[in-house]
Amino acid sequence: MKKISLIFLVFVSVFCFGQENVVKKNLPIIPLPKEIKISDGVFVLTSQTKIVVMADGFQPEIDYLNKYFKTNYDFELSIVKILPTDGNYIIITRPDFEAGWKENYDLTINENQIYFLAEGNAGLFYAIQTLVQILPLEKTPEIKIPCVQIKDSPRYQWRGMHLDCSRHFFTKEEVKKYIDYLAMYKFNVFHWHLVDDQGWRIEIKKYPMLTTIGGKRKETIIGKPTWEKDGTPSKNDKYDGKEYGEFYTQEDVKEIVAYAESKHITVLPEIEMPGHSLAALAAYPEFSCTGGPFETYTKWGVSDDVYCAGKDETFSFLEDILSEVMPLFPGKYIHIGGDECLKERWKACPKCQKRITDEKLKNEEGLQSYFITRIEKYVNKNGKQIIGWDEILEGGLAPNAALMSWRGIKGGIDAAKQKHYVVMSPGKPCYFDHYQSKDKAKEPLAIGGFNPLDSVYAYNPTPKALTEEEAKFIMGAQANVWTEYITSFKQVEYMSMPRMAALSEVLWTPIDKKNYKDFIIRLKLHTPVLDKMGVNYAKHFKSLK
Ligand code: ACM
Ligand code: ZN
Numbered sequence: 001m002k003k004i005s006l007i008f009l010v011f012v013s014v015f016c017f018g019q020e021n022v023v024k025k026n027l028p029i030i031p032l033p034k035e036i037k038i039s040d041g042v043f044v045l046t047s048q049t050k051i052v053v054m055a056d057g058f059q060p061e062i063d064y065l066n067k068y069f070k071t072n073y074d075f076e077l078s079i080v081k082i083l084p085t086d087g088n089y090i091i092i093t094r095p096d097f098e099a100g101w102k103e104n105y106d107l108t109i110n111e112n113q114i115y116f117l118a119e120g121n122a123g124l125f126y127a128i129q130t131l132v133q134i135l136p137l138e139k140t141p142e143i144k145i146p147c148v149q150i151k152d153s154p155r156y157q158w159r160g161m162h163l164d165c166s167r168h169f170f171t172k173e174e175v176k177k178y179i180d181y182l183a184m185y186k187f188n189v190f191h192w193h194l195v196d197d198q199g200w201r202i203e204i205k206k207y208p209m210l211t212t213i214g215g216k217r218k219e220t221i222i223g224k225p226t227w228e229k230d231g232t233p234s235k236n237d238k239y240d241g242k243e244y245g246e247f248y249t250q251e252d253v254k255e256i257v258a259y260a261e262s263k264h265i266t267v268l269p270e271i272e273m274p275g276h277s278l279a280a281l282a283a284y285p286e287f288s289c290t291g292g293p294f295e296t297y298t299k300w301g302v303s304d305d306v307y308c309a310g311k312d313e314t315f316s317f318l319e320d321i322l323s324e325v326m327p328l329f330p331g332k333y334i335h336i337g338g339d340e341c342l343k344e345r346w347k348a349c350p351k352c353q354k355r356i357t358d359e360k361l362k363n364e365e366g367l368q369s370y371f372i373t374r375i376e377k378y379v380n381k382n383g384k385q386i387i388g389w390d391e392i393l394e395g396g397l398a399p400n401a402a403l404m405s406w407r408g409i410k411g412g413i414d415a416a417k418q419k420h421y422v423v424m425s426p427g428k429p430c431y432f433d434h435y436q437s438k439d440k441a442k443e444p445l446a447i448g449g450f451n452p453l454d455s456v457y458a459y460n461p462t463p464k465a466l467t468e469e470e471a472k473f474i475m476g477a478q479a480n481v482w483t484e485y486i487t488s489f490k491q492v493e494y495m496s497m498p499r500m501a502a503l504s505e506v507l508w509t510p511i512d513k514k515n516y517k518d519f520i521i522r523l524k525l526h527t528p529v530l531d532k533m534g535v536n537y538a539k540h541f542k543s544l545k
Pocket of ligand 1: 339340389406
């Protein structure tokens with residue numbers, strides 16, 4: 001009997017020790033913190049645990065934490081200002097000197113206390129994100145939290161995710177959910193693609209037809225567009241015959257921006273120009289080269305019709321729009337697009353050609369540069385900076401512009417060498433509308449490409465071609481979710497998760513701490529959280545060893 005108990009005890013302790021070790025070595029924290037040391041023991045959180053607040057200004061984050069406890073465990077913790085003489089507590093404080101920490105934090109959990117040290121609200125918010133990732137999901141009166149010491153700070157200042165709400169519209173609630181996912185992984189920029197050939201999605205009070213006409217398309221192509229031999233659209237393409245279109249009111253925008261701000265995420269609005277502008281021209285054809293008429297694009301691809309760069313009224317129109325957009329978004333940057341502006345109309349337009357002559361420009365690339373620089377002056381005068389896709393390099397970069405490198409990394413390298421700030425977002429591996437599995441038959445129809453999880457994880461946004469000084473101009477990176485073939489929010493989740501988790505580690509974790517195998521172990525431990533949230537994440541990684 002004794003012998004059996006002894007064997008049982010040995011078995012139990014080996015088994016438990018083994019379990020503990022697995023858990024200890026691989027807490028499900030994503031992105032992996034800069035420094036993490038896991039020690040023995042647990043902190044037992046109950047409804048009697050106190051929050052001791054020893055610094056001012058952290059109320060929004062304290063409320064966030066208490067709301068989390070309320071939602072997940074049905075209790076809120078009481079808040080005190082001095083250390084209790086009995087019972088355990090969570091302590092929130094700041095360094096007693098100016099540490100220059102904006103996003104950094106320390107989180108120390110021992111058996112008696114959870115100790116948050118942060119200087120900025122973002123730092124405390126990230127510390128809380130880390131804590132909630134290691135909280136158990138079950139509702140129990142005693143919540144056991146492993147003891148751990150974490151010192152954390154991000155690798156990059158720009159950690160972005162984009163969502164195209166033009167090709168397909170996502171509701172305010174869906175956009176907020178997307179922002180929740182970004183916050184969970186410590187992203188700090190939401191790039192909101194609001195405008196394209198296929199739909200204008202933001203209310204502009206001075207030009208209501210931008211949304212009543214430009215916000216709608218009469219139908220949508222089914223599947224991929226095809227082309228005749230002479231380059232004209234194929235007559236065999238099929239359309240769904242259903243009008244499509246919604247938009248965000250300025251009140252919606254304010255609500256989303258405030259929601260994102262509460263999670264330390266800056267919303268970057270994108271107002272495309274001079275190309276990708278057919279929806280706007282369907283409403284206001286007078287700002288095109290030919291005068292129209294036009295219809296909001298019903299198929300995927302890029303329209304030949306773009307804003308006329310020869311008419312001063314085009315600039316007044318865009319400045320009016322920007323004067324309504326800029327106050328809605330408190331961030332430093334306004335994204336002005338600049339990509340894939342076809343030049344056929346400009347070549348044939350007497351006004352555009354006159355502008356080229358008058359301004360002594362070399363060609364249509366020079367005209368594009370003139371266009372962007374003129375808009376940049378207006379944006380700068382209003383206290384903001386522009387950022388644009390890498391085509392804005394062609395014909396010369398506007399003096400203060402930042403650049404988003406999407407056609408590979410060359411644009412980013414060239415801009416950084418010219419001392420312009422850069423966000424890297426190369427199609428490979430940062431386009432999350434591309435396939436994530438080679439087995440395309442089993443995947444929802446996608447635009448093409450192949451960006452599996454491991455390639456996202458392996459990405460290094462700082463190109464080797466840059467010197468240390470030049471590399472300082474790489475602000476970070478982001479992934480783009482274009483939605484021509486992404487028709488529902490469930491599909492947005494499928495395409496972006498868990499690639500978003502992998503990218504978060506690219507942007508946050510020190511490069512020498514990254515390890516794909518370890519990431520996969522943590523991802524598997526983390527997915528119950530996604531299951532609980534009802535996220536439709538892609539599960540290819542589950543078969544990885
Ligand atoms: C882009 O994908 N046209 C920026
Ligand atoms: Zn023109």
